[in-house]
Amino acid sequence: MNSPLPGSSVPLSFEGTSLRIPITEILPLKQLTSSVLKSVKYAQIAASIAEVGIIEPPVVIRDRQQPDKFHLLDGHVRLDVLSKNGAAEVVCLVATEDEAFTYNRRVSRLATIQEHKMILKAIEKGVPEERLARALNINISSLRHKKTLLEGICPEVIDMLKEKHVPINTIGQLKKMKPMRQIEAAGVMIVMNKFTVTYAQSLVAATSDSMLVSPKKKIGGLTEDQLILMEQEAAALDREVKTIEQDYGVDHLDLVLAVGYLTRLLANARVVRHLAQSHPDILSEFQKLTDLRRAA
Known part of the structure; x- marks a missing residue:
């Protein structure tokens, strides 16, 4: 159950403190495809972690039956990179909502605006521009341009485009x-x-x-x-x-509901394990559908 803020009925979306969690105790909710592993973004994230470490902590949620076990909601690429680099633990934010669909609809992916926010956060932490530019495989002038990317853009538009690759x-x-x-x-x-x-x-x-x-x-x-x-x-x-x-609104709503249901199914570790063991082809198609929806 979410805990409300003191003097407020609004529930918190995350536990009060981050946790350092063994990677072996975190169960990913999806498998990274070969195209993702070969993508430029994967290479950028890997270079960034090697150069400046984790800037945005992965987000997990506790397993209901085993609270010391966790399911990964956000940060599959980061966790994969850390695991391949031999890391044993990672600092994570612990979500209190148990629907990955709800979380994924609210949090921006590594899109243009997310990258901008990541750069600002890294600079606030004192990461030198030269080091950050090396991590993102861009030159200093490009980095400085990215820093001021959203100046002159109204907040409503930032929110509208936060998950888009613009x-x-x-x-x-x-x-x-x-x-x-x-x-x-x-x-x-x-x-x-x-x-x-x-x-x-x-x-x-x-x-x-x-x-x-x-x-x-x-x-x-x-x-x-x-x-x-x-x-x-x-x-x-x-x-x-x-x-x-307006004309295609009903069809779009049906699609959103169907994909939302699939995403909630894939948030259940037991369902994912069963599909992976017995119906891997169906699991792969379900994951493609939910990934397409998040990228849309």
């Missing part, structure tokens, strides 16, 4: 818009599942000067009337996108 230059385009237009543009990108720089540039081009931080320069000899027409067509497209979103 190109840095796309975020740069969003900065050209005022907060309300940033929110609209981020919403359209999410509905269309399109976060490319060129798409963001088209949204900026279709934004009226009143919703931009600085007025647009004239584009390729277009007249004022043509620019106004472009903005009107973009507004009509926004309305069509919202209509489509």
Whole structure:
């Protein structure tokens, strides 16, 4: 049961202190695929751990029957790297919620915004920029650019995009818009599942000067009337996108519920063990579905 804050009915999501836990006592809830093990992000995390150690502790939850055993909710790559490096223990945050689905919906993955927060946290801890740049396999100028990544982005948009893999230059385009237009543009990108720089540039081009931080320069000899027409067509497209979103809302809800149920099943260690032993092909497909949902 979650413990409420003193004088409050709001439950805490984590135990009051972190724990140093033997890696052998932590049971992962999913297997890392070969594509993940070969990915650039895996290599970056491995280099970061080798250079500066763990910045974001993995998140675990106690087993109901054996409180000294733990299930891993977040940090599968970090734990895999530590295990392969021969580490015996790891400091973890202990969650009090027993649904990995609930936790995973709230916590950002190692996406663009999460990486930004990780960099800031490392710098706050006193990690030199040169060392951090080596850990992330980037140059100093790129690191300094990442430090200021979210300056000029409104909090609502940060929350909307926190789990998305958004190109840095796309975020740069969003900065050209005022907060309300940033929110609209981020919403359209999410509905269309399109976060490319060129798409963001088209949204900026279709934004009226009143919703931009600085007025647009004239584009390729277009007249004022043509620019106004472009903005009107973009507004009509926004309305069509919202209509489509409403039309497929029921199907989307069914999908969310189905994947949520699968994710809750995979949060049960006994179910995972049974599937791994008796139906590994089904377990693999279930994990692909839940991974796709988290990345969406």
